[in-house]
Amino acid sequence: MNSNLAFLFLEELGNTLIMTFASSALAYVIGIPLGILLVVWAKNGIRPNPRAQEALGVIINLIRSVPFLILVIAIQNFTRKLVGTSVGTKAIIVPLTLASAPYVARIVEASLNEVDPGVIEAAKSMGASTWQIIVKVLLPEAKPSLITNGAIAVTTILGYSAMAGFCGAGGLGAVAINYGYYRFEDGIMWIAILFLVILVQVIQSLGMTLVKKVDRRAR
Amino acid sequence: MENKTPIIRMDGLGKAFTGSQGTVRALEDISLEIMPGEIFGIIGLSGAGKSTLVRCMNYLEVPTEGEVYYDGKPLSEMQDAELRKVRQSMGMIFQQFNLLAQRTVLGNICFPMEIAGTPREEAKARARELLKLVGLEDRENAYPAQLSGGQKQRVAIARAIATNPKVLLCDEATSALDPNTTKAILQLLKEINQSMGITVVIITHEMAVIEAVCDRVAIIDKSHIAEIGEVSRVFAEPKSKIGRQLILGDAAEKVEFGTGRLFRIIFDGLASSEPVISNVVLACKVPVNIMYAATRDIKGKAAGQMIIELPDHEPDIERVLQYLDRAKVPYEEVGKNEL
Secondary structure: OHHHHHHHHHHHHHHHHHHHHHHHHHHHHHHHHHHHHHHHOOOOOOOOOHHHHHHHHHHHHHHHHOOHHHHHHHOHHHHHHHHOOOOOHHHHHHHHHHHHHHHHHHHHHHHHHOOOHHHHHHHHHOOOOHHHHHHHHHHHHHHHHHHHHHHHHHHHHHHHHHHHHHHOOOOHHHHHHHHHHHOOOHHHHHHHHHHHHHHHHHHHHHHHHHHHHHOOOOO | OOOOOOOEEEEEEEEEEEEOOEEEEEEEEEEEEEOOOOEEEEEOOOOOOHHHHHHHHOOOOOOOEEEEEEOOEEHHHOOHHHHHHHHHOEEEEEOOOOOOOOOOHHHHHHHHHHHHOOOHHHHHHHHHHHHHHOOOHHHOOOOHHHOOHHHHHHHHHHHHOOOOOOEEEEEOOOOOOOHHHHHHHHHHHHHHHHHHOOEEEEEEOOHHHHHHHOOEEEEEEOOEEEEEEEHHHHHHOOOOHHHHHHHHHHHHOOOOOOOOEEEEEEEEEEEOOOOHHHHHHHHHOOOOEEEEEEEEEEOOEEEEEEEEEEOOOHHHHHHHHHHHHHOOOOEEEEOHHHO
């Protein structure tokens, strides 16, 4: 029984990690370009296109305003078409990515907006193209902030993945829900919660350590 | 100089910003020519439009009227790629230095060369050469946060001239620096101008900067050019009101007299070589009107008395009297009818 339980936790911890990191990675693949567009197209951006920027903003807000659990159910058919099933760890990555990408786009936008406009102007004065400014100025100068916000994004996505336990996803959230909520086995639920808490701590402090290492501004 | 093409020419240039508060005309009817190899100063009070003016020179700001010519070619007719080429031949430095915080000193200087497509090793070698020129060869691995303001501006200058530009635009480049550092940076700009033949355009609100290095100067006031000419001529006889104000300072402002208070100063053997009244004016920044004077120089000692009028402004009078106390010059207040 005990070794069964240990095996259960190990397996579900693995599922949680897969869900969280696969979705985070995919969300960043979509979110970084969107975040860049939000900044570059802004009224005072390097390539202003306020109408396109506004339209993109509306779409992002629209997706963000759908509650996550409802989004999971709403796109069930799409998920099934994409990965062949609408339940389980693999399936939940689809709505998890879709829900996280607009959020990631917004925090990438916020990070890039922190870059000193004077430095961007200097790059322009040297004849840098829009692409060169994005790749050589915006992203590298925003790196510490991108990492800080990245840690926040991953922990948030971890939270979403736990919620997804209600909708047939696996992972530690599902353990907490199945044992604690449906079977009143509080002990197992608390262990699952403990795992989640530790995960958040680890991700957060890894992020902070990394920022300290890469940020050249202080000292 | 007369038969050369101006490196930068502005013709009837205007720039209006339209915002929610209506239209603001930052620049109007600006025409000027900057000749290759000269150091050209542009001075004005803050808000006069000089920063916008310098940004029109490399089209960071696109003028709403008139034309800018670079080496005879109109910027408005250029495609993006051509304009970027022009910008690569015009370096720019800024008040806030605008260095890349996440790059080392060497990385910052290599940056414009990366943009221009210079091979990496060649860029590094050139960057080291420039670091030597600006006197920072031992700081190539430092990050901007580890440098002082003056050092940051030196790195910015090295960066701005890395691609061998023909023009160096300086936007309030010394305004964030202390007087000694300002002097050193201006000296460096002058050296670069002389040894490399780079045309330098200096934007500033400080007359001392113009006086120190510029050949010619344009005075900008309320979006217009108030006056333009050789620095020596403008300094000797400023024609515009703003020119007089900038050059002579507050002293040019007309002071109303006749309403002030009168004081008698007694000279009883002070060294006559000491210009008491001038010192009072300089130290206290208070205009002093000499109403009456009878002093004589007797073997190097001043003797006699003088009646001066001070503006009827308590703090000013306080300052003057304290100064006289310190200088041990006796004085007394006199009534108007005693004159």
